[in-house]
Amino acid sequence: MKGVIPAPGPLRPLALATLISRIGNGLLMTISVLYFNRVVGLSIAEIGLGLTIAGLFGLLSAVPLGHLADRRGPRTLFVLLSITVAGISLLYLLVDTFAQFLAVAIVLTMLDRGAGAVRAALIGALTKDGVGRVAARAYLRAITNIGIMAGAGVGALALHFDSASVYRWMFVTNAALTIASALIILTVPRVAPVPNSDDGPVWVALRDKGYLAVAGLNAAMSIHFAVLDVAIPLWVVDHTEAPAWTVALLLIINTAVVALFQVRSSRGISDPASAARASRTAGLLLLASMALFAGASGGGVKTAVALLAIGAFVQVLGELMQSSGSFLLGYDLAPEHAQGQYQGVWGTSMSISTMLAPTVLALLPLGLGVPGWLILGAWFALVGVLFVPVVHWAAARRPNPVPTPVPTPAPAGTT
Structure with a gap:
């Protein structure tokens, strides 16, 4: 543990x-x-x-x-x-x-x-x-x-x-x-609120084009989180020779790998540049996994199960890399005095991704079959490649750090 x-x-x-x-x-x-x-x-x-x-x-x-x-x-x-x-x-x-x-x-x-x-x-x-x-x-x-x-x-x-x-x-x-x-x-230390400032717009996160662009890319790639829940069950049952229990096997692979290796996969991601590279790698891994899922429709029971299991393993490797990169980008590209509203923007982009994912999966892999899987994989790879230049641009646009009392425990009476 x-x-x-x-x-x-x-x-x-x-x-x-x-x-x-x-x-x-x-x-x-x-x-x-x-x-x-x-x-x-x-x-x-x-x-x-x-x-x-x-x-x-x-x-x-x-x-x-x-x-x-x-x-x-x-x-x-x-x-x-x-x-x-x-x-x-x-x-x-x-x-x-x-x-x-x-x-x-x-x-x-x-x-x-x-x-x-x-x-x-x-x-x-x-x-x-x-x-x-x-x-x-x-x-x-x-x-x-x-x-x-x-x-x-x-x-x-x-x-x-x-x-x-x-x-x-x-x-x-x-x-x-x-x-x-x-x-x-309530047992964690109190955190002092950020001092109010009237020298700029209130909704700074909604005006930060660089941050919005990176959040958009992250949301576009996060569609893959719904693949196992939405696309795979119907794909396995309707388009492959694999038995229905294979769906449970793929979920177990995903859950176990995340629980065991999410922390380890985050090591080495220390700045926006390394997070962007991790996201780029994630996109390529997701492309490979989508191709493996597509290939499962063309073989017998053993081949289908093997390709689906390998695809699930490759996908979760991409998931680990993308998650670790997004953990850093969501915070590091945001100014310290407005972390709350910036995290609100990041979370909202993820919510939009979650809402759109079923439709995308219905139209591509479930609607087009093998070509749909390959188009989806190419989309993930393209988004991953875009992370590097877009993150570089967003990082260059960051405002100068604003000192705040947030890291230290607040005095009694604050929340």
Whole structure:
């Protein structure tokens, strides 16, 4: 567990809080759709539409709440948001119409997306150099995968019983875990808010063309995160001779490699230039993996399973490189006095990627077959190559560093 447990310091309670909250996330990821369908009585189309609308509203909250974290301090704000999210999630147990489901989903998604930006600002404040931030995000991502796996295992037991009362208890358990993780965050040092300044525009992140360009590239490449969830299950079943259980095998490969090697893969990424090169390598690895997935349609059972497994391994190597590069770029290209709102922009770009990914995958690999896989792989490679010149341009545009009191614990009374 040496590569997963962080060294003593503020990162340890963050890691424990992440593990606990992600167990709850894994629970709900496993049972929530069935609960809304079988217990509440919503159709699959209503559930999908409601979550899509909520996702659109969620794009509006990350930057303002990230900015609030800059001005008020991220720690206590994150705790308050997390507890509020936990409470509102329990309202799902009271809904019995689509309108009620939509209202709860919108509010919950907006607060949750905003909390993500505030959490990123907190991590940035507690780890003040690029290498430290990359290592911190790598630790937390590995722990996230472990937590979701554990939560999904418990959720599988709930699916076995398949009763309304068990599903409801899963929602209660998730809320309790979320509150527990929020209280653990209170043990990390307070972070002083950034002094307010009236000598420039408020929404500086939305005016930073260099940062927006890099965030856009990162979002364009992040479409690959949906490949295993969206494209692979249908591709394996409908277009290859591989048995259906191969889908689970590929997910296990991905999850295990991320949990074991995300921290190790982040070493050596210390500045924007090295992060850009890592992203370029990621694009080439993703191209290779898409070609392997495409090739799985042309062989027998053994060939298909082998190509899919190798493709999943190559893809997760690209995922490790891209994630590590993005951890540094999201922080290092942002000025210290506005990390909260910049992390809001970064998180919003990722949310847009998540929303667009199913459509892209439906049109390319699932719609065009082998040519679609190759087009998608070429897209990843092109985006990866563009990282180097665009990051160089964005880094040259960075404003001069602004000294702030963020690295030091705040005096009593601040949040």
